Amino acid sequence: MNVEDKVIEIITREQHLAPGVVKPDSTFAELGIDSLDGVNILFALEEEFKIDIPDSVAQNMKSVQQVVDSLTRVLEGKDVSDLLAMAKGGAETRPN
Amino acid sequence: MRRVVITGLGVFSSCGTDVESFFSNLSRGQSGIRRIQQFDPSQLSVQIAAEVPNYQPAEYFPQKRLDILDRFAQFALLSARQAMQSSGLEVREEERPRFGAVIGSGMGGAQGLDEGYLNLYARQATRLHPFTIPKIMHNAPVSQICMEYSAQGPSFTTATACSSSGHAIGEAFRLIKFGLADIMLAGGTDAPITYGMMRSWESVRVLANGNGEPSRSCRPFSADREGMVIGEGAAALVLEELEHARRRRAPILAELCGFGMTADAGHITQPTVEGPARAIRAALEEAAVNADDVDYINAHGTGTRLNDPTETVIIKNVFGEAARRIPVSSTKSMHGHVMGATGAVELVATVLAVQRGVIPPTANYTTPDPECDLDYVPNQARDVPVRIALSNSFAFGGLNAVLLVRRWE
Numbered sequence: 164m165n166v167e168d169k170v171i172e173i174i175t176r177e178q179h180l181a182p183g184v185v186k187p188d189s190t191f192a193e194l195g196i197d198s199l200d201g202v203n204i205l206f207a208l209e210e211e212f213k214i215d216i217p218d219s220v221a222q223n224m225k226s227v228q229q230v231v232d233s234l235t236r237v238l239e240g241k242d243v244s245d246l247l248a249m250a251k252g253g254a255e256t257r258p259n
Numbered sequence: 260m261r262r263v264v265i266t267g268l269g270v271f272s273s274c275g276t277d278v279e280s281f282f283s284n285l286s287r288g289q290s291g292i293r294r295i296q297q298f299d300p301s302q303l304s305v306q307i308a309a310e311v312p313n314y315q316p317a318e319y320f321p322q323k324r325l326d327i328l329d330r331f332a333q334f335a336l337l338s339a340r341q342a343m344q345s346s347g348l349e350v351r352e353e354e355r356p357r358f359g360a361v362i363g364s365g366m367g368g369a370q371g372l373d374e375g376y377l378n379l380y381a382r383q384a385t386r387l388h389p390f391t392i393p394k395i396m397h398n399a400p401v402s403q404i405c406m407e408y409s410a411q412g413p414s415f416t417t418a419t420a421c422s423s424s425g426h427a428i429g430e431a432f433r434l435i436k437f438g439l440a441d442i443m444l445a446g447g448t449d450a451p452i453t454y455g456m457m458r459s460w461e462s463v464r465v466l467a468n469g470n471g472e473p474s475r476s477c478r479p480f481s482a483d484r485e486g487m488v489i490g491e492g493a494a495a496l497v498l499e500e501l502e503h504a505r506r507r508r509a510p511i512l513a514e515l516c517g518f519g520m521t522a523d524a525g526h527i528t529q530p531t532v533e534g535p536a537r538a539i540r541a542a543l544e545e546a547a548v549n550a551d552d553v554d555y556i557n558a559h560g561t562g563t564r565l566n567d568p569t570e571t572v573i574i575k576n577v578f579g580e581a582a583r584r585i586p587v588s589s590t591k592s593m594h595g596h597v598m599g600a601t602g603a604v605e606l607v608a609t610v611l612a613v614q615r616g617v618i619p620p621t622a623n624y625t626t627p628d629p630e631c632d633l634d635y636v637p638n639q640a641r642d643v644p645v646r647i648a649l650s651n652s653f654a655f656g657g658l659n660a661v662l663l664v665r666r667w668e
Contacts, residue, residue: 179323202389203326209386 166238167231173207174227190226201225212238263435263516264667266509267346267497269338269446270607273309273490274594277341281594282611285619286640290474290593292488298454305466307473308452309490309595327390328403329368330450334493334600335400336407339444343408346497346509350409350442359412359440360404361431362495363423363447365599366456368395373453400448400493412440418599421559423447424494425602425652425660429518431498432662441503446495446603460489463528465563475623479560479589480567480635482628487561490595494603496610513610513664517546523657530569530653535559536576538659539649543577546663548647550578553585555618555648557609558635560589561596568630570653575633586643588636592622602652606662609650613666616644 164172171185178185178196185194191201205221208214208230214237216224224230268278273291275281284291292309300306316325316333328336339360350358371394378384393399398416405414413434417426424447431445460466467485469476478484504511519541523534543550558570575582590608597604612618617640624637645666652660 179321199389199393206386206389215386 166235167227169211170208170227170230170234173211174204177204177207185227187227192225208234214238261436261438262501262514263432263498264501264504264514265496265512265610265664266499266504267342267344267348268512268607268610269341269345270492270494270604271311271334271337272492272494272594272597272604273311276311276337278345278607278611282608285590285593285608286617288593288620288622288638288640290477290622291490292469292476292595293473294470295452297452300457303454303457304461305457305468306470307467307476307488309488309597310452311492327394329371329394329399331364331366331368331370331448331493332394332399332403334450334491335362335446335448335495336403338446338448338493338495339404339407342444342446342495342497346499348442348497348509354441355409355411357412357440358408358410358442359414359431359434360401360410360444361415361417361427362401362404362445363417363419363427363599363602364397364400364449365418365420365423366449366451367397367418368399369451369453369456371395373455376455404444408444410444419658419660420654420656421596421598421601422652422654422658422660423599423602425650425662426520426658428496428498428515428603428606428662429520429660432515432518435498435500441500443498444495445498446493447600448493449598449600450491451489451598452491457489467562477562477592477595478623478625479558479562479592479621480571480628480631481624482626484562484564484567486563487591488595490597490601492594492597492604493600494607496603496606511667513613513667515662516665517542517544517548517663519545519659519661521659523659525657528655529565530657532569532573532576534657535570535573535651535653535659535661538661539573539577539651542649542661542663546665548663551581552647553578553649554643554645555609555612556585556587557605557612557648557650558587558589559651559653560591560621562589562591566653568628570651571631571633582633584634586618586636586641587633588619588621590619602650602660605652606650606664609648610664613645613648613664617642618645
């Protein structure tokens with residue numbers, strides 16, 4: 164199962180949604196996921212993938228797409244500094 | 260002067276998960292104390308408790324709600340649900356700011372805390388579930404209740420050990436009496452039956468061991484009493500300003516007339532005589548009731564070696580000769596010591612006693628103790644009119660809450 168499928172599975176489970184409701188282009192707002200639900204989903208992702216997601220990255224995970232992107236980078240060990248920069252307003256961007 | 264009446268009741272306990280079963284069991288002297296079921300108690304010295312039997316959360320709440328409700332909050336919501344339903348209240352939107360809730364708890368989110376510590380220390384977890392805080396915080400029950408019933412008025416939680424719900428009900432009473440609210444949901448909840456809690460209580464050496472015969476283990480005022488038994492559960496009452504209740508033709512169950520609240524300033528676990536006696540006198544004075552007019556006292560009556568004779572002296576101190584003719588019973592003999600919920604559970608029993616003219620017994624009373632020589636209504640309920648009744652809560656730490664109710668005629 165790829166990252167996107169896993170993310171969709173976890174969100175579906177944690178939010179007690181029917182299968183098929185969560186789509187790759189869904190936003191948290193559309194799914195009725197508030198900030199408390201959001202941290203719950205992050206917890207489930209951290210447990211599932213055995214990773215730590217820093218707060219600064221977590222702030223930008225507000226859609227299925229963003230979650231998948233951030234997770235993929237963390238899992239591939241890529242530098243997530245541009246995500247961090249985006250969190251700070253995009254003023255500083257370190258090269259990869 | 261604004262008067263406060265009780266128009267709804269709810270109880271979720273080892274002796275019944277609804278008001279009728281609860282009172283029926285109490286009236287029959289039926290104990291809810293059994294061997295602990297919710298975890299394997301074989302390692303404990305004390306393996307008994309007053310648990311809500313066969314409790315299945317999924318029967319009462321959808322899973323999504325359960326994710327964020329600790330056991331003690333579940334119990335609170337269930338008792339509040341009954342109280343609101345039985346009151347028939349429909350709170351209009353403009354009334355919401357005049358509708359509040361005060362729900363006490365002695366031990367808070369004990370279950371969630373236990374689970375969290377297990378993960379942290381035994382399983383070496385480096386992260387805990389994000390719902391841990393909103394689940395275990397002491398105010399989770401009252402906040403969830405406010406959310407459920409759109410109660411936007413003055414609301415908070417109380418935590419005074421065994422007096423938590425006595426204080427909750429007393430303060431809710433005052434809020435209505437002094438004009439800050441018209442409707443209050445008041446009560447308490449505790450789900451303290453965890454391995455850690457039981458180990459902590461064992462060391463205090465006040466628990467009845469009763470492993471051989473759990474249902475007989477709590478014997479308040481009896482010479483062969485062995486101690487108290489930990490219980491879980493919740494109770495809630497709807498308190499309402501009298502004219503508000505009359506206008507909507509509410510079912511008025513009793514009037515709440517007095518609340519006495521004092522501190523012993525004595526010992527951290529041992530009661531004084533004077534502190535609780537002053538609380539009883541204060542309740543009598545507020546209700547403008549003479550000692551002679553009291554028809555029933557629902558005792559704190561934990562069944563410990565120390566409480567029962569001390570409470571006997573306290574009652575004699577306040578009532579003098581009249582003490583000998585006032586029936587005094589401990590319903591803890593049946594529903595256990597429900598900690599932060601016990602004041603509310605016992606006030607529900609007291610209100611029913613007043614409403615129905617049935618005094619629940621002190622169960623398991625075997626042998627008179629020379630130091631406890633009052634009428635404890637041993638073993639059999641008594642059919643007798645009860646116009647005025649008191650409910651005592653004398654907590655660890657010397658915090659006393661006494662409530663006085665009067666039959667509604």
